[in-house]
Amino acid sequence: MDTSARQKIPLNSLSPRQLMELDACTRCGECMKWCPIYAVDRSADLIPGNRIAALRKLLKSQHGIRARLAAGNRISKEEVERLIEVLYECTTCGQCHFVCPARIDTVELWEDLREAVVEAGLGPLPDQAEYLRVLKKYENPFKEPRENRGIWVQRGLEQGTLYRDLPLITESPQPVLFYLGCTASYNTEINLVAQWVANLMHYAGVRFGVLGNQENCCRGKLRRMGDGDFAAKAAENIDLLNSLGIDTLVTNCAGCFKTIFQDYPRIKKINFKVYHAIEYVDMLIRERRLQPVNLVPMKVTYHDPCHLGRHNGIYDAPRRVLQAVPGVEFVEMERIRQNSRCCGMGGGLKMGFPEIQTLASAERIREAERTGAEAVVTPCPTCFLGLQAGAARAESDISARHLMELVNISVFGR
Amino acid sequence: MSPFGTDLIYYKPWLYFVIIQTLGLTIFIIGMADNLNFYFRGRARSFRNSPGFAAMIKIFLHEVLLQRQLFTRGFFRWLNHILIFWGFLGLLSLSAIGVLLKIVPGDAAFYQFFTAGSGYLYYKFVGDLAGLMVLAGAVSALIGRLRAAPGSNIDTRFSDTAALGILVVLVLTGFMLESLRLAAAPGDPAAQYSFVANFMAGFIEGGQVPRFLMTAFWTFHATLNAVFVAYLPFSKLAHVFAAPAEIVINASEEQLRGDLYGYLR
Numbered sequence A: 001m002d003t004s005a006r007q008k009i010p011l012n013s014l015s016p017r018q019l020m021e022l023d024a025c026t027r028c029g030e031c032m033k034w035c036p037i038y039a040v041d042r043s044a045d046l047i048p049g050n051r052i053a054a055l056r057k058l059l060k061s062q063h064g065i066r067a068r069l070a071a072g073n074r075i076s077k078e079e080v081e082r083l084i085e086v087l088y089e090c091t092t093c094g095q096c097h098f099v100c101p102a103r104i105d106t107v108e109l110w111e112d113l114r115e116a117v118v119e120a121g122l123g124p125l126p127d128q129a130e131y132l133r134v135l136k137k138y139e140n141p142f143k144e145p146r147e148n149r150g151i152w153v154q155r156g157l158e159q160g161t162l163y164r165d166l167p168l169i170t171e172s173p174q175p176v177l178f179y180l181g182c183t184a185s186y187n188t189e190i191n192l193v194a195q196w197v198a199n200l201m202h203y204a205g206v207r208f209g210v211l212g213n214q215e216n217c218c219r220g221k222l223r224r225m226g227d228g229d230f231a232a233k234a235a236e237n238i239d240l241l242n243s244l245g246i247d248t249l250v251t252n253c254a255g256c257f258k259t260i261f262q263d264y265p266r267i268k269k270i271n272f273k274v275y276h277a278i279e280y281v282d283m284l285i286r287e288r289r290l291q292p293v294n295l296v297p298m299k300v301t302y303h304d305p306c307h308l309g310r311h312n313g314i315y316d317a318p319r320r321v322l323q324a325v326p327g328v329e330f331v332e333m334e335r336i337r338q339n340s341r342c343c344g345m346g347g348g349l350k351m352g353f354p355e356i357q358t359l360a361s362a363e364r365i366r367e368a369e370r371t372g373a374e375a376v377v378t379p380c381p382t383c384f385l386g387l388q389a390g391a392a393r394a395e396s397d398i399s400a401r402h403l404m405e406l407v408n409i410s411v412f413g414r
Numbered sequence B: 001m002s003p004f005g006t007d008l009i010y011y012k013p014w015l016y017f018v019i020i021q022t023l024g025l026t027i028f029i030i031g032m033a034d035n036l037n038f039y040f041r042g043r044a045r046s047f048r049n050s051p052g053f054a055a056m057i058k059i060f061l062h063e064v065l066l067q068r069q070l071f072t073r074g075f076f077r078w079l080n081h082i083l084i085f086w087g088f089l090g091l092l093s094l095s096a097i098g099v100l101l102k103i104v105p106g107d108a109a110f111y112q113f114f115t116a117g118s119g120y121l122y123y124k125f126v127g128d129l130a131g132l133m134v135l136a137g138a139v140s141a142l143i144g145r146l147r148a149a150p151g152s153n154i155d156t157r158f159s160d161t162a163a164l165g166i167l168v169v170l171v172l173t174g175f176m177l178e179s180l181r182l183a184a185a186p187g188d189p190a191a192q193y194s195f196v197a198n199f200m201a202g203f204i205e206g207g208q209v210p211r212f213l214m215t216a217f218w219t220f221h222a223t224l225n226a227v228f229v230a231y232l233p234f235s236k237l238a239h240v241f242a243a244p245a246e247i248v249i250n251a252s253e254e255q256l257r258g259d260l261y262g263y264l265r
């Protein structure tokens, strides 16, 4: 990274309210007790409060009276580099926001600071920059060709895991769009999750379609890592989605859900309702359009994905779904809901710090183990993958399962 | 006797007082102006949604005045802080009254109430109570800070502790001055209302403290006050202004977050 300490970090992406937040932090240390990343990497620089203090020092030395008085920049190049590194060694899980006595909206702050750092040409980290380059070029992070995005339907039908064909929404307009996202489209294991959701929606009589090869990446990772192109790229996607004439969008990916539900409307008005698949399935069960009747005898615990829980307040729907499955014995972990420990998969951490991510997942797995459950279930494909890797890392007997699988088994008996 | 009547007992260098307070206040204003200037260099919008005033008022009551979030983080943490916070509010109100007394005409009912009427007693009582609250909160925060520092990794820089230290000494010297005054002029019928200072005065034999020492004490207290005020915008005590403001604005942005403010559901 070519970092010059004199390189000014612009304040275009930050609001007065956010700069005030830098002064509102009292370094009380509450965030230190809860941050899932500091828990596995004990570097004091990572503590959110310390990060805020360092950022305040840097930004105040570059803007305002002090910048003019102290002609040179008193912050060393190494300090700036370290600061940018720790800004990215964070899953933007939002735990620090929920415990902060000053209610500092840290997730928003971290993401906007990343944008400022990218604007200054100081971020993201090299591996993350490469990830974003690939994402923009291929419209997915896996370097997969666009023509392969929709082939899963045919494959699912042939393998018998997808029970009915799905119409392309561009050819046959439907009121509901099922939006897969990149991971479910290309990762064959996660694609099963999409198939389960499709099977359930069909069974419940929902009229829906998919975009197939025309589906774009939600481009949320651009926002998570501070890429300034996010607004323009998101607007493109909003225009596409708005043109479909749908009234509802359902997605099985918690990351896509957060992006479409929370970030898109800040850029441009969207003309449809957005549901995460687990909320939608919960609704179908409550409307008795879906009946999980087959026994799934299993002791399970539930992991709250940050993007559903803390970021969007979806805590109860997945728990209701879990409890609607007969045979399931549901036990809670110690840290749940607002205090759920992040599995480490969010915020681009995995691309920059894969080892730290696995450690964070392993930590969550150990918490799940303590409940005596045989499986930890979650409705987020990304958390699901993270927890799987965490279970392997922790050499745990507990298995990570996708919540949709349990519902699928219970409804269809297979 | 008015709250400003101790000139009769010992000499107070008022000219010095005016100079040092003006200096302190000037530095304070420059610091605050620099902070505000810094905040408003942010080009993004503070309100992404239209401001929700109902949510802002509600959160001001719950989170700023009552500090509920701090309460959920621990009772003693909350108690320490609420003592300092409310104590400060008390002292601030008294200072405001003091300033008003300098401005309003001598025959105004307000002036009469606080100089000749029972207002003086309230003034003395609230002053001691608020001072005691700040002292208790600050001393226990200081103890907590010095005890926790080695084990904890959070950046507890010297300036944080210094700010607390100044606060403690400031309140302590305030009480000392008041007790010296009471000890030097025994028989004040209002003395029992200054309950802390009166208690402390019990330890001082009347009139034994030389007047010049009282003057020195008074000067030290006034100087420390100016230092404290000047230091506010530059220390972590900048949160005294930034935290309430940012909490209230954030509340408008996050009013739909029932889970963030669990009790607002």
Ligand code: HEM
Pocket (backbone or CB within 6 Å): A026, A027, A028, A029, A101, A102, A103, B063, B064, B065, B070, B077, B081, B084, B085, B088, B089, B138, B141, B142, B145, B160, B164, B167, B237, B239, B240, B241, B243, B244, B247
């Ligand atoms: C309303 C928003 C405010 C919030 C959220 C807030 C929060 C905090 C927190 C978390 C601490 C650290 C205490 C600890 O570590 O336990 C602190 C310290 C302190 N606060 Fe506030 N504060 C607020 C407003 C105020 C106001 C209005 C005052 C004074 C008038 C004040 C005076 C102090 C002082 C003197 C300290 C130092 C004590 C220490 O270091 O532990 N605060 N505040």
Ligand code: SF4
Pocket (backbone or CB within 6 Å): A024, A025, A026, A027, A028, A029, A030, A031, A032, A048, A049, A050, A052, A096, A099, A100, A101, A102, A103, A104
């Ligand atoms: S919890 Fe909030 S106020 Fe306390 S140190 Fe962390 S960011 Fe700062």
Ligand code: SF4
Pocket (backbone or CB within 6 Å): A034, A035, A036, A037, A038, A047, A048, A089, A090, A091, A092, A093, A094, A095, A096, A097, A106, A107, A342
């Ligand atoms: S958002 Fe999560 S990972 Fe990032 S600093 Fe806060 S608690 Fe730590």
